[in-house]
Amino acid sequence: MSNSTLESGKVHTPASTTVMSMQQALNRALDEVLAENPRTLIFGEDCGRLGGVFRITDGLQAKHGEQRVFDTPLAESGILGMSVGLAMAGFHPIPEVQFDGFAYPAINQIVCQIARMNYRSRGTLPMPITLRVPSFGGIRAPEHHGESLEALFAHVPGLKVVSPSNPHEAYHLLKYAATRPDPVIFMEPKSRYWQKGEVDTASHDADGGSPTGAKVMRAGRHLTLVAWGAMVARCLQVAELAAEDGIEIEVLDLRWLKPIDTAALAASVRKTRRAVVVHEAPLTSGLGAEVAQLITQSCFDTLKAPVERVTGFDVPYPSGDLEDEYIPNIDRILFGIQRVLEYKRG
Amino acid sequence: MDTLPVASGDAAEPLTPAQLRELYSLMVAVRHLDTSAIAWQRQGIIPGYAPELGQEAAQVGSGYAVDTTRDFVFPTYREMGVARTMGVDMVAYMSTHKATWHGGLYDPQESRLAPIQAVVAGSVLHAVGWAHGQTLAGTADGKLGVAMTYFGDGASSQGDVHEALNFAAVMNAPVVFFVQNNGWAISVPTERQVAGGSVAARAAGYGIPALQIDGDDVIAVVEATRRAFAHARSGNGPVLIEAMTYRRGPHSTSDDPGRYRSLDEERDGAGMDPLERLKQRLLADGIADEAFFAEALAAAKAEEEQIRTGIQALGSRPGTEMFDLVFQETTPALQAQAANWREESEHV
Numbered sequence: 134m135s136n137s138t139l140e141s142g143k144v145h146t147p148a149s150t151t152v153m154s155m156q157q158a159l160n161r162a163l164d165e166v167l168a169e170n171p172r173t174l175i176f177g178e179d180c181g182r183l184g185g186v187f188r189i190t191d192g193l194q195a196k197h198g199e200q201r202v203f204d205t206p207l208a209e210s211g212i213l214g215m216s217v218g219l220a221m222a223g224f225h226p227i228p229e230v231q232f233d234g235f236a237y238p239a240i241n242q243i244v245c246q247i248a249r250m251n252y253r254s255r256g257t258l259p260m261p262i263t264l265r266v267p268s269f270g271g272i273r274a275p276e277h278h279g280e281s282l283e284a285l286f287a288h289v290p291g292l293k294v295v296s297p298s299n300p301h302e303a304y305h306l307l308k309y310a311a312t313r314p315d316p317v318i319f320m321e322p323k324s325r326y327w328q329k330g331e332v333d334t335a336s337h338d339a340d341g342g343s344p345t346g347a348k349v350m351r352a353g354r355h356l357t358l359v360a361w362g363a364m365v366a367r368c369l370q371v372a373e374l375a376a377e378d379g380i381e382i383e384v385l386d387l388r389w390l391k392p393i394d395t396a397a398l399a400a401s402v403r404k405t406r407r408a409v410v411v412h413e414a415p416l417t418s419g420l421g422a423e424v425a426q427l428i429t430q431s432c433f434d435t436l437k438a439p440v441e442r443v444t445g446f447d448v449p450y451p452s453g454d455l456e457d458e459y460i461p462n463i464d465r466i467l468f469g470i471q472r473v474l475e476y477k478r479g
Numbered sequence: 480m481d482t483l484p485v486a487s488g489d490a491a492e493p494l495t496p497a498q499l500r501e502l503y504s505l506m507v508a509v510r511h512l513d514t515s516a517i518a519w520q521r522q523g524i525i526p527g528y529a530p531e532l533g534q535e536a537a538q539v540g541s542g543y544a545v546d547t548t549r550d551f552v553f554p555t556y557r558e559m560g561v562a563r564t565m566g567v568d569m570v571a572y573m574s575t576h577k578a579t580w581h582g583g584l585y586d587p588q589e590s591r592l593a594p595i596q597a598v599v600a601g602s603v604l605h606a607v608g609w610a611h612g613q614t615l616a617g618t619a620d621g622k623l624g625v626a627m628t629y630f631g632d633g634a635s636s637q638g639d640v641h642e643a644l645n646f647a648a649v650m651n652a653p654v655v656f657f658v659q660n661n662g663w664a665i666s667v668p669t670e671r672q673v674a675g676g677s678v679a680a681r682a683a684g685y686g687i688p689a690l691q692i693d694g695d696d697v698i699a700v701v702e703a704t705r706r707a708f709a710h711a712r713s714g715n716g717p718v719l720i721e722a723m724t725y726r727r728g729p730h731s732t733s734d735d736p737g738r739y740r741s742l743d744e745e746r747d748g749a750g751m752d753p754l755e756r757l758k759q760r761l762l763a764d765g766i767a768d769e770a771f772f773a774e775a776l777a778a779a780k781a782e783e784e785q786i787r788t789g790i791q792a793l794g795s796r797p798g799t800e801m802f803d804l805v806f807q808e809t810t811p812a813l814q815a816q817a818a819n820w821r822e823e824s825e826h827v
């Protein structure tokens with residue numbers, strides 16, 4: 134189920150397709166969600182009048198009013214704790230934490246409360262909360278403004294986690310997440326906010342793929358690169374380079390980091406028989422380990438080499454000058470690919 | 480508002496003419512470095528900076544009360560003026576804005592300034608812990624080292640600040656909570672941030688004496704901070720100072736204040752320039768003349784040039800430090816990652 138035609142836009146460009154940045158795509162999705170569901174609320178630090186430090190909520194307060202889009206005091210635990218009560222009162226909160234690192238002060242409310250309320254109340258108090266988290270590095274930001282929290286969130290029972298890789302995915306995944314009855318952590322790759330791409334607002338997956346599924350962004354037969362968020366674009370670059378050497382790489386955008394689309398993973402790796410997982414988060418206990426295990430479990434008999442990981446390191450996210458050393462770069466991904474391609478059974 | 484007992488002893492001494500001139504020189508140095516840092520960002524010398532234009536009196540005045548032989552200061556990301564007043568190496572300080580190393584390259588133990596803190600209210604509880612440590616350790620002369628923690632009106636919304644106030648009061652810890660209320664938390668004005676409009680008023684609920692002062696009057700700031708230090712140093716527990724000031728510039732070099740306030744609002748809110756205020760005072764009292772001001776500015780310019788040269792000469796830290804500095808005792812996994820990184824990055 135290759136969507137490479139949709140991505141490149143070379144073939145069929147439907148009338149419902151527009152070119153926009155991820156920032157614009159997210160803004161439009163939120164605008165439509167507010168218009169479609171009067172119970173949705175957007176709030177957080179600076180997201181009202183300012184439109185958010187990344188302008189994702191730009192113009193929404195002016196259009197939908199101060200009741201529905203509002204600034205809160207500077208307190209993440211307060212923002213998330215309040216979301217619980219609003220959800221109990223029948224609203225669909227779409228709170229924002231300004232940067233990934235500031236989700237930490239709210240972890241208590243996210244983990245001990247939001248993630249458990251449905252369970253605790255035996256399904257009578259669902260938590261339809263979509264927490265938007267500008268995520269990951271790559272923008273030379275100050276400390277705590279570039280973290281990769283996916284494994285932490287994915288580890289918590291009761292939370293779902295998703296990350297878009299381009300404007301089209303951003304638009305549709307946010308619209309989908311914001312209509313779910315369960316808490317979704319929506320991780321926006323901030324280094325991709327200003328990247329433009331085609332968005333087909335009419336259809337998420339032209340081939341009828343599932344909105345909760347993974348998606349093949351480029352088809353290939355020699356090896357599968359599994360990635361999400363900003364790393365998808367980088368893996369597509371790598372695939373392009375590898376193609377010059379005759380290596381056909383398949384790039385799978387996982388999209389949902391919880392639940393993971395195991396069937397799509399298996400389908401891709403059964404075809405290519407080799408896989409490398411790429412993520413920005415530190416290696417140890419990262420999501421790459423989970424993906425590798427899912428692949429091992431479903432493709433052990435066909436695998437030609439152990440699944441490799443190319444990731445950030447087990448170090449605190451470094452300052453801007455060392456950022457390029459930390460985030461998986463093209464060379465490191467190519468080394469990972471090489472390790473897998475050259476693997477010999479002992 | 481002033482619920483702090485009246486000061487006695489040294490803390491009650493008026494500032495001498497030499498001290499007033501020193502304060503002016505410090506404020507000019509800070510102003511010049513601050514505005515230059517914004518220019519550096521525009522010129523591409525540094526990727527970002529959090530300006531403190533208009534807060535020079537609050538920062539220099541409070542930093543001036545610190546005894547670097549025994550006190551310890553816990554800043555956030557906007558306390559360049561405090562650091563400069565305390566004599567911290569400014570190239571090392573600015574390195575955080577150059578994206579060289581989070582927290583800056585100065586030695587916190589030696590300079591008595593904790594690493595630059597990007598988490599709003601992140602270090603307020605640390606100050607309480609450090610201060611309680613002073614109580615536990617005791618001092619031969621009965622005069623405690625005091626912790627001073629800086630935070631904004633926005634940060635005062637964080638639960639950690641409330642926990643810190645309560646802890647400090649319960650433990651009678653020698654800590655000065657120095658709130659710079661600059662009117663804004665990025666785009667949110669104090670009246671939409673702080674219920675009741677005053678952070679100082681909250682101290683009463685914790686039984687902590689508080690002062691709300693004109694944070695743009697450097698003399699008032701020095702006097703208030705000295706009183707607070709004297710109080711805490713003698714074992715009387717914490718004090719909260721709310722210095723009312725105004726953030727004249729953007730929140731950071733990536734901020735656009737035009738989206739949330741007009742130039743008229745900015746002018747009205749800012750009031751008189753704290754530097755100009757001190758200058759008028761010094762002139763009126765015959766403590767300084769135009770030649771002195773010109774000299775202070777020239778010194779500030781020379782200093783800025785030196786710091787800029789230092790910053791420009793500052794290379795990136797070697798990537799190995801990324802791995803070496805995670806632990807005191809490293810782990811096998813980390814060593815393996817470092818080795819791989821060296822190999823794959825051809826840094827052998």
Ligand SMILES: Cc1ncc(C[n+]2csc(CCOP(=O)(O)OP(=O)(O)O)c2C)c(N)n1
Pocket residue numbers: 178207209231235238557597598599600630631632633634635661663664665726730
């Ligand atoms: C815990 C946390 N949440 C959010 C942020 C993002 N942020 C940085 S500064 C700021 C506003 C801070 O306002 P205030 O405390 O009044 O200090 P000021 O910036 O005015 O000096 C925000 C929201 C942060 N740094 N830390």
